[in-house]
Amino acid sequence: MSDGSSHAVHARWLSVLVPVYRAEKYLLECVASVLGQGDDGVEVVLLDDASPDASGGIAAGLCRDHPGRVRLVSHASNAGLSAARNSLLAHAAGEYVWHLDADDIMLPGAIDGLRGVVECSSPDLVLCDFSVLRARSGLKHRLRGERHRCSFDGGARIVGTDRSRLVAGLMRMRCLQAWSKIARREVWRQAMFPHGRRLMQDVAVMPSLVAATRSFVHVDQPWVGYRRHAASAWSAPGEARLCEAVDSLRELKRGMAALGELDDEAAFAVDYYCLRTLGRLSARLSRRSGIADAVIAPAIAELFPSGMAPTLAACRARGWHLRALRLQMGLRARGS
Structure with a gap:
């Protein structure tokens, strides 16, 4: 109409x-x-x-x-x-x-x-x-x-x-x-x-x-x-919505890689964004470890087949020692 x-x-x-x-x-x-x-x-x-x-x-x-x-x-x-x-x-x-x-x-x-x-x-x-x-x-x-x-x-x-x-x-x-x-x-x-x-x-x-x-x-x-509202879709995301968030991260990472000719700084920025977002999702679900284990761990394995270590090392090389530590602590049970 x-x-x-x-x-x-x-x-x-x-x-x-x-x-x-x-x-x-x-x-x-x-x-x-x-x-x-x-x-x-x-x-x-x-x-x-x-x-x-x-x-x-x-x-x-x-x-x-x-x-x-x-x-x-x-x-x-x-x-x-x-x-x-x-x-x-x-x-x-x-x-x-x-x-x-x-x-x-x-x-x-x-x-x-x-x-x-x-x-x-x-x-x-x-x-x-x-x-x-x-x-x-x-x-x-x-x-x-x-x-x-x-x-x-x-x-x-x-x-x-x-x-x-x-x-x-x-x-x-x-x-x-x-x-x-x-x-x-x-x-x-x-x-x-x-x-x-x-x-x-x-x-x-x-x-x-x-x-x-x-x-x-x-x-x-x-x-x-x-x-900014007190209640949002992020307040208590269930497994289905968490899977949607991971789908979006997957499309972001694959799509940016498919652009080609991104320099190292841009590629790192995409990796850091994805890993940080997975860390924040994991933190939100800390009391529901079953959902986090079912969704976050496989996502890390798929998006970061070489593990988190290269991205964490790149953080430290930029002097981001505290950020690297937070990422590592937030995701230590989900990936390697």
Whole structure:
């Protein structure tokens, strides 16, 4: 289903894609954060993924209230986040595409900042920073730098074409969320999300996004307000979801290796990211060792056939002795 008036495609330089599911508390604020930046060349495309709450009605009302700027598509039954994002990509009309979760917001000045980058250098991919939004934000959160979280470690406001630099910069900051990566529509359409995946979908598509990118720019400003919830899919992942996370790591590692010609620093950054993530998963499951043994240990054996020792040695060579020790302690019962 589709609603909203149609404008000429050439007038749309940016499509903001918002999957909608159980978002009745946040959807109005999310859409207002985009429309309030006053750019008629920006469309918001909402997808109602058969949400059981009032989100669908709110989305329909937004479409009626903002004809030509907000469009609504829908799924007949709930298909999940990956399928929703893929459907949204199929309906996007803008030259560039920006994924935005329905409970997050676009920060003031983001669209003007992006337009400036596009007009100046027209990169395939723009990487932006973000702020963490909490119901209660205290001193400890400010000290952690949650007002400005960097998404890329590899230089800012410089047009890059080096694939190894892109991969290393992404992996070092471990910020692989889709909403911090604005890309040309044809680039994002080559990075379709794995259907049915509920954990780490964004991680799985990174190799395809990198492969389709010829030029990129990192903007060292927070453009997205990411809402951190107390409860999430990570709160108590069961074996099925843990397997999905491992599947995403497998696709990340294999996909990056398949790119070819990555330098040693980029290859190490991918290995370290994968091993660190497995360590964090193992720590979350420390009280359920049966699940961890069934999933984590085989994953280490598959992703690191030579064992963890080479990656740990590379950590120590960089002076990361404490990081290497934490990895070794966290995974000592899972791999060798």
